[in-house]
Amino acid sequence: MHGQNSIGFQRSAEGTLSFKSSNPSSGEKFQTAFIQATPDEVNRSVELAANAFITYNFFAPQRRAHFLNEIAVQLRARADELKSMFCVESALTAERAEQELQRTIFQLESFAKALNEGEFFATIDNSNEDNFLAIVPKLQRRMQGVGPVVVFGASNFPLAYSTAGGDTVSALAAGCPVIVKAHPFHAGTSSMVAEAILVAAQITQMPEGVFSHLLAEDFSVGQQLVSHPGIKAVGFTGSLEGGRALMDLAAVRREPIPVFAEMGSVNPMILQADFIAKYEDQLDSIATSICNAAGQFCTQPGLIFVEECPKTKGFITSLGNRVADFGTSTMLHSSIAEKYNALRQKAVSSEIEQVFEGEIKGENQGKNTLLVVTMEQFCSQETLQQEVFGPFSIVIHYANQQELFKGLQKIAGALTASVFTEEQMDFQHPLIQLLSSKVGRIILNGLPTGVTVSSAMTHGGPFPASSDGRYTAVGMGSIYRWLRPVTLQNFSQ
Amino acid sequence: MHGQNSIGFQRSAEGTLSFKSSNPSSGEKFQTAFIQATPDEVNRSVELAANAFITYNFFAPQRRAHFLNEIAVQLRARADELKSMFCVESALTAERAEQELQRTIFQLESFAKALNEGEFFATIDNSNEDNFLAIVPKLQRRMQGVGPVVVFGASNFPLAYSTAGGDTVSALAAGCPVIVKAHPFHAGTSSMVAEAILVAAQITQMPEGVFSHLLAEDFSVGQQLVSHPGIKAVGFTGSLEGGRALMDLAAVRREPIPVFAEMGSVNPMILQADFIAKYEDQLDSIATSICNAAGQFCTQPGLIFVEECPKTKGFITSLGNRVADFGTSTMLHSSIAEKYNALRQKAVSSEIEQVFEGEIKGENQGKNTLLVVTMEQFCSQETLQQEVFGPFSIVIHYANQQELFKGLQKIAGALTASVFTEEQMDFQHPLIQLLSSKVGRIILNGLPTGVTVSSAMTHGGPFPASSDGRYTAVGMGSIYRWLRPVTLQNFSQ
Numbered sequence: 001m002h003g004q005n006s007i008g009f010q011r012s013a014e015g016t017l018s019f020k021s022s023n024p025s026s027g028e029k030f031q032t033a034f035i036q037a038t039p040d041e042v043n044r045s046v047e048l049a050a051n052a053f054i055t056y057n058f059f060a061p062q063r064r065a066h067f068l069n070e071i072a073v074q075l076r077a078r079a080d081e082l083k084s085m086f087c088v089e090s091a092l093t094a095e096r097a098e099q100e101l102q103r104t105i106f107q108l109e110s111f112a113k114a115l116n117e118g119e120f121f122a123t124i125d126n127s128n129e130d131n132f133l134a135i136v137p138k139l140q141r142r143m144q145g146v147g148p149v150v151v152f153g154a155s156n157f158p159l160a161y162s163t164a165g166g167d168t169v170s171a172l173a174a175g176c177p178v179i180v181k182a183h184p185f186h187a188g189t190s191s192m193v194a195e196a197i198l199v200a201a202q203i204t205q206m207p208e209g210v211f212s213h214l215l216a217e218d219f220s221v222g223q224q225l226v227s228h229p230g231i232k233a234v235g236f237t238g239s240l241e242g243g244r245a246l247m248d249l250a251a252v253r254r255e256p257i258p259v260f261a262e263m264g265s266v267n268p269m270i271l272q273a274d275f276i277a278k279y280e281d282q283l284d285s286i287a288t289s290i291c292n293a294a295g296q297f298c299t300q301p302g303l304i305f306v307e308e309c310p311k312t313k314g315f316i317t318s319l320g321n322r323v324a325d326f327g328t329s330t331m332l333h334s335s336i337a338e339k340y341n342a343l344r345q346k347a348v349s350s351e352i353e354q355v356f357e358g359e360i361k362g363e364n365q366g367k368n369t370l371l372v373v374t375m376e377q378f379c380s381q382e383t384l385q386q387e388v389f390g391p392f393s394i395v396i397h398y399a400n401q402q403e404l405f406k407g408l409q410k411i412a413g414a415l416t417a418s419v420f421t422e423e424q425m426d427f428q429h430p431l432i433q434l435l436s437s438k439v440g441r442i443i444l445n446g447l448p449t450g451v452t453v454s455s456a457m458t459h460g461g462p463f464p465a466s467s468d469g470r471y472t473a474v475g476m477g478s479i480y481r482w483l484r485p486v487t488l489q490n491f492s493q
Numbered sequence: 494m495h496g497q498n499s500i501g502f503q504r505s506a507e508g509t510l511s512f513k514s515s516n517p518s519s520g521e522k523f524q525t526a527f528i529q530a531t532p533d534e535v536n537r538s539v540e541l542a543a544n545a546f547i548t549y550n551f552f553a554p555q556r557r558a559h560f561l562n563e564i565a566v567q568l569r570a571r572a573d574e575l576k577s578m579f580c581v582e583s584a585l586t587a588e589r590a591e592q593e594l595q596r597t598i599f600q601l602e603s604f605a606k607a608l609n610e611g612e613f614f615a616t617i618d619n620s621n622e623d624n625f626l627a628i629v630p631k632l633q634r635r636m637q638g639v640g641p642v643v644v645f646g647a648s649n650f651p652l653a654y655s656t657a658g659g660d661t662v663s664a665l666a667a668g669c670p671v672i673v674k675a676h677p678f679h680a681g682t683s684s685m686v687a688e689a690i691l692v693a694a695q696i697t698q699m700p701e702g703v704f705s706h707l708l709a710e711d712f713s714v715g716q717q718l719v720s721h722p723g724i725k726a727v728g729f730t731g732s733l734e735g736g737r738a739l740m741d742l743a744a745v746r747r748e749p750i751p752v753f754a755e756m757g758s759v760n761p762m763i764l765q766a767d768f769i770a771k772y773e774d775q776l777d778s779i780a781t782s783i784c785n786a787a788g789q790f791c792t793q794p795g796l797i798f799v800e801e802c803p804k805t806k807g808f809i810t811s812l813g814n815r816v817a818d819f820g821t822s823t824m825l826h827s828s829i830a831e832k833y834n835a836l837r838q839k840a841v842s843s844e845i846e847q848v849f850e851g852e853i854k855g856e857n858q859g860k861n862t863l864l865v866v867t868m869e870q871f872c873s874q875e876t877l878q879q880e881v882f883g884p885f886s887i888v889i890h891y892a893n894q895q896e897l898f899k900g901l902q903k904i905a906g907a908l909t910a911s912v913f914t915e916e917q918m919d920f921q922h923p924l925i926q927l928l929s930s931k932v933g934r935i936i937l938n939g940l941p942t943g944v945t946v947s948s949a950m951t952h953g954g955p956f957p958a959s960s961d962g963r964y965t966a967v968g969m970g971s972i973y974r975w976l977r978p979v980t981l982q983n984f985s986q
Contacts, residue, residue, distance in 0.1 A: 058926055106625040126949040132599040137939060139949035141970075142920070144929060146963065251744035255906075255956040258963075413748075426984060427635070433551055436637060436979045443982040446630060456619040456632035458980040463748045470639065470751075470977040477634075477978070484963040485970070486929045487951040489936040491919060 001032040005215050006194055007041055008048040008208040014038050019217035021187045024091040024364045025330045034187045037214040037221050046230040048209025049148035049177035055207045057145045057175040064173060065115035067204045071164055072108040074196035082192050089186040090158050091330035092293060100159040107166055107453055111173040120479055137490055143483045145175030147232030150225045153183030153190055154237035155332050156296045163193035166474055167235030174482035177210045181225060184217045185333045226250055233482055234259040240464050247467050260481050262473045264298035265414035265465040266387050267448045270404065273309035275420040287322035289447040291368050294329040295391035299416050299448040302387055304395045305404055316372055316395055320356030323370040330364050340366040340390035347371060347388060350381050366390040375403050385410050408434060413462025413469060416441045416448035438462065440469060494525040498708050499687055500534055501541040501701040507531050512710035514680045517584040517857045518823045527680045530707040530714050539723040541702025542641035542670035548700045550638045550668040557666060558608035560697045564657055565601040567689035575685050582679040583651050584823035585786060593652040600659055600946055604666040613972055630983055636976045638668030640725030643718045646676030646683050647730035648825050649789045656686035659967055660728030667975035670703045674718060677710045678826045719743055726975055727752040733957050740960050753974050754960040755953065757791035758907035759880050760941045763897065766802035768913040780815035782940040784861050787822040788884035792909050792941040795880055797888045798897055809865055809888055813849030816863040823857050833859040833883035840864060840881060843874050859883040868896050878903050898927060906955025906962060907932045909941035931955065933962060
């Protein structure tokens, strides 16, 4: 593990600042000192990217597919060391490491396949169109990349949403060079993945600068990148504060650029009385969705609206006990655990009915928590309406649809909403229509965690779930964040 | 002519401020006093729009098509009075009025046709997709409107890009209620069009609030609208200063929203030596593209790069004389003429080689102007690199491709670029590739003015041509500004 930045194909470590990643379970710091990129190194990475863009953007899509497939090959070749580093830097399980690696490879190969099959870049022409004017020019509309893209590694997905994750892959597929600002919590994993990408770029003869990898513990490198005139778009997965800070920085540039920030949400679940009547076999999976991986998913269900019926009290007690007994997991980092515990404490200190809490055994652990509140308590206290990132959910019981709708109106934009019911619901149902104005994905009788990679996926939602709800961060549609059209007039085919 | 705001289906004139539009040719003010909307009236229009959205957004697309077709019917019924008001408020010709009205109706009917044919709203599902996971849920991705939209009337297109223009029609097609802030220069034309829309809405039983029309002479009403939490997107055509101010306002909201500002550009033309060798029969059309309608088009060619060859001097002199002799047209408003003359004067006072200038006969006229500069003069003076909105162009002569590319690098994002040459060029040509990174439309041997309404059109470009070069403001693609996806998981068809 070299601890250096990769500026194009060159390693570089000109800085004097350095940091180490650590094992969140033991607190032990790893040996490698990662050297923070200097302003000069940042500038060089952007210049190389701008230069690479000129050629890379005009490669046939099949050439880019070749590159993406080779990244998959290089990741497979490093699978064991990658998964082992993943686990020690994140405290996530070996099973999760395997799952994320498979997902990362699937994303690479899916985009490569789509590029090879001519998707995304089909030309639209006007040869068969009517017009009110007698003479119209020949028009051909083609898509191309927007320019160099900065991707921020995500703390909670060291593989699938980080260095070779969804943002990077979709941007590379679009024709955009990528500069990754590694997440410092998993700088080792990130450096290994960067190595795989750079080896693949050289094997497939991509231009130098198509990918760079920068290390930093503080915000300065990210800020410099987002403000740099050579950067044309940004991908980010993380907290609302972090995402908003980048959005604000991008908006005050001389040339404002889009920031695609996926910032998580409260992901309401609605459990109707007909579901509650026979809830028993779902208890485990709901508790798992709340507590698994210390609840560190942007789709973790933070709010659970439960309709009142004879079995509601029993359901809440059973769920609360499962959550309390789930067994804690180490959180990704001490700073995440600290933030979790502060927000958790604030919520627990609000006016509530009841709380179920788990044991806590280690330093970087979050206490599994299920609060129970009335609709009135929920509606009157803003603290209860906001996301608490971690193994934490609030149960709100409601008497009827009118009360439920009042509660749902209090929720800001979210990634998902789940409805558990025996009822046959379609898009004409008032509840589904209300939810569709608030979220990007509605799940019938299913949990929000687990986001399928698909052309039909929407992983995004109205602000603050994401910076721009018109886009998905997962699936094939994610490429449209990095494409813009250019029309050719009077050109032959 | 009533001079009142339309808040949903109600006329309202609670304010104490009022203004009049005028005939730019004579300076004469019209009789009608337009009553500026009050903050309370603005709030009511947004509340009605938010309420209308809940139902309008879920109408079958065919119902919205019916509404759009009926607007066309109502515009046709008012054609004569509309065109006559258009001419006196804008000083544009009767021919132009007819053309814009036809274009407006064509846009309405094209979107209605597309909605009836099921475009834009086709569901994407994952039933035929492979996945790396054995079990994947059933996903259906459908498009819906983003919410209430504010559209600002454009001073230079009183019909086609104003009250029932491209922004309004695409937003209504998308399922978004629209609030139009009328342009004060043509408040009369705007009020007549608003009446047509409101009558059509009532005939086709659209919900109240699907359209409102607000009057204002100052910026306060527009600012209040863009900052209102109920508004979810903005459409604007106008100056860079105006567009940027709205972008900045939208970016600092608690929930930032997209502003689609189409702000014009320098629209470079490149005339290669092989073209110059036989330029004669194109002189008139180039001069017309520069001077027609007092050059008040966002696609007016502001920069003309001319390759040096034996006939270059003759070409420049002939073009300069045509521009000087073109005959002046009244500009849209005294404020536009004043701004034009100030910018024109600043450019003329720069270090230049030569200037051709027309006569000027009336108060609100802009002097037709063609400057001639060397590449060095162009590259070293920022004043010469910026748009001057009006009948003004700069000729830059260049010796070779290297010099040309140096000059083109100085240009900010633009809507169009034109290349005049005998050469067969395609997208692999270095000049076309360079231009494609700067503009949204590249025209081979054709003028930039005249923007075809088509699915293959891109009317947009990198900032500052537009706020977001990933979108077109003209043609069927313009609807995607106002749509976002929602995925339904586990729902039956």
